[in-house]
Amino acid sequence: MIQAQFFEFSEEQLAFKDQMDRFVDNEIRPHARQWEEEQKFPRDIFNKLAALDCLSIGFSEQSGGAGGVGELLIMIESLAAGNAGITLSVYVHMALACGVIDHLGNEEQKEKYLKPGMRGEKIGCWAYAEPNAGADVTAVQCQAKADGDDFILNGSKLYITNGTFADFTVLVARTSPEPGLKGISVFIVDRDTPGFSRNPMKKLGMHSSEMAELVFEDCRIPKTCLLGPLDKGFRAAIAVLSMGRAIAAAFGCGISGEALRQTVEHVKTRQSQGRPLAANQAIRFMLADMKMRLEAARVMTFGAARLIDQGKPFDLECSLAKLYASETNSWICERTLHLHGAQGYMMESDAQRFYRDCKVLEYGEGTSEIQREMISAAILAD
Numbered sequence: 444m445i446q447a448q449f450f451e452f453s454e455e456q457l458a459f460k461d462q463m464d465r466f467v468d469n470e471i472r473p474h475a476r477q478w479e480e481e482q483k484f485p486r487d488i489f490n491k492l493a494a495l496d497c498l499s500i501g502f503s504e505q506s507g508g509a510g511g512v513g514e515l516l517i518m519i520e521s522l523a524a525g526n527a528g529i530t531l532s533v534y535v536h537m538a539l540a541c542g543v544i545d546h547l548g549n550e551e552q553k554e555k556y557l558k559p560g561m562r563g564e565k566i567g568c569w570a571y572a573e574p575n576a577g578a579d580v581t582a583v584q585c586q587a588k589a590d591g592d593d594f595i596l597n598g599s600k601l602y603i604t605n606g607t608f609a610d611f612t613v614l615v616a617r618t619s620p621e622p623g624l625k626g627i628s629v630f631i632v633d634r635d636t637p638g639f640s641r642n643p644m645k646k647l648g649m650h651s652s653e654m655a656e657l658v659f660e661d662c663r664i665p666k667t668c669l670l671g672p673l674d675k676g677f678r679a680a681i682a683v684l685s686m687g688r689a690i691a692a693a694f695g696c697g698i699s700g701e702a703l704r705q706t707v708e709h710v711k712t713r714q715s716q717g718r719p720l721a722a723n724q725a726i727r728f729m730l731a732d733m734k735m736r737l738e739a740a741r742v743m744t745f746g747a748a749r750l751i752d753q754g755k756p757f758d759l760e761c762s763l764a765k766l767y768a769s770e771t772n773s774w775i776c777e778r779t780l781h782l783h784g785a786q787g788y789m790m791e792s793d794a795q796r797f798y799r800d801c802k803v804l805e806y807g808e809g810t811s812e813i814q815r816e817m818i819s820a821a822i823l824a825d
């Protein structure tokens with residue numbers, strides 16, 4: 444499908460995009476339907492991405508990272524066009540679990556978790572959400588109580604992507620009863636720690652990724668597992684989550700681009716009243732609107748990435764890009780389903796999958812309402 448040229452990528456970035464698109468064609472598309480049906484994440488994907496040096500993209504040079512956030516977004520957009528569930532698992536491992544360690548970890552923690560994570564040898568999950576803590580980040584109740592040289596964890600985490608199999612968990616827990624973000628710390632917990640168990644969860648979409656409830660019952664971890672400052676770690680991790688919004692935006696653009704590509708193919712071939720659907724102006728105008736919104740979302744998304752890579756402030760831009768790209772993605776996926784008619788409603792079609800997969804991008808990294816809160820606060824404070 445023709446690509447609008449609003450945003451100028453470098454020659455290297457275009458070559459990398461080609462490489463990623465080929466990876467998706469060879470390693471993801473041929474197997475995606477089977478993974479969706481089995482609802483199992485193919486862990487080998489991490490080894491294959493590591494073999495292409497893709498798992499170190501976007502991390503700091505001091506940690507051994509290569510390539511900027513722009514390259515990471517190119518990769519996520521390409522992967523998302525192939526399969527959203529796979530992309531979700533890769534995104535959580537790289538942008539959240541490893542991203543927070545890159546930002547807050549000491550040398551020992553980077554050596555033990557981040558470097559094996561960049562080689563695809565250890566896979567991480569990010570455990571923030573709880574039964575009573577979702578959009579409200581201050582409501583975290585999972586507790587980490589200091590006890591001699593250890594912390595004792597008690598509580599549970601819900602909806603944790605990669606939680607079924609992750610080798611390490613980057614965990615958000617309360618270390619003091621102070622209100623708000625104060626008193627919330629971040630820890631790294633190894634998979635086989637006694638008192639740590641997991642229960643798989645089933646979900647509406649993203650079936651190629653796996654999710655679990657994580658339960659901590661008198662789970663003892665050494666104080667060396669503390670990631671970042673005591674009581675202030677979660678506040679310090681917020682910068683990473685803000686950056687994650689640009690990645691979530693690229694995720695949405697990837698799904699939208701594939702949904703639109705398949706819709707264009709469909710309306711060119713599907714006949715109604717003796718002519719293709721595309722012969723109707725009502726349908727062509729819908730395609731034009733889908734394209735217009737997708738390209739606007741891409742400009743905002745890659746523009747936000749450029750700000751991050753240039754070391755400029757990016758919070759507002761990442762929020763705007765994430766809000767617009769995720770809501771645009773839901774709108775495009777709904778139009779895609781509509782234009783595919785009953786054929787799209789069948790479980791073997793991709794249109795129904797896009798429709799199920801898209802919604803979660805409006806929740807993660809701050810829901811749409813939370814983005815609107817932050818954006819309006821920034822406007823009013825000016």
Ligand SMILES: Cc1cc2nc3c(=O)[nH]c(=O)nc-3n(C[C@H](O)[C@H](O)[C@H](O)COP(=O)(O)OP(=O)(O)OC[C@H]3O[C@@H](n4cnc5c(N)ncnc54)[C@H](O)[C@@H]3O)c2cc1C
Pocket residue numbers: 535568569570571572576577578579601602603604605646649654803806807808809810811812813
């Ligand atoms: C597929 C999937 C994967 C996930 N993976 C992870 C993961 O790996 N790790 C993790 O920690 N979490 C994960 N989550 C959970 C995610 O963090 C939460 O969905 C998110 O934090 C929002 O919380 P919630 O869904 O409980 O919404 P709630 O907090 O229950 O909010 C419900 C609705 O009310 C709105 N709302 C809430 N408060 C306000 C307000 N003050 N003003 C206006 N509107 C408001 C919200 O915007 C939302 O629309 C995942 C979720 C899904 C569905």
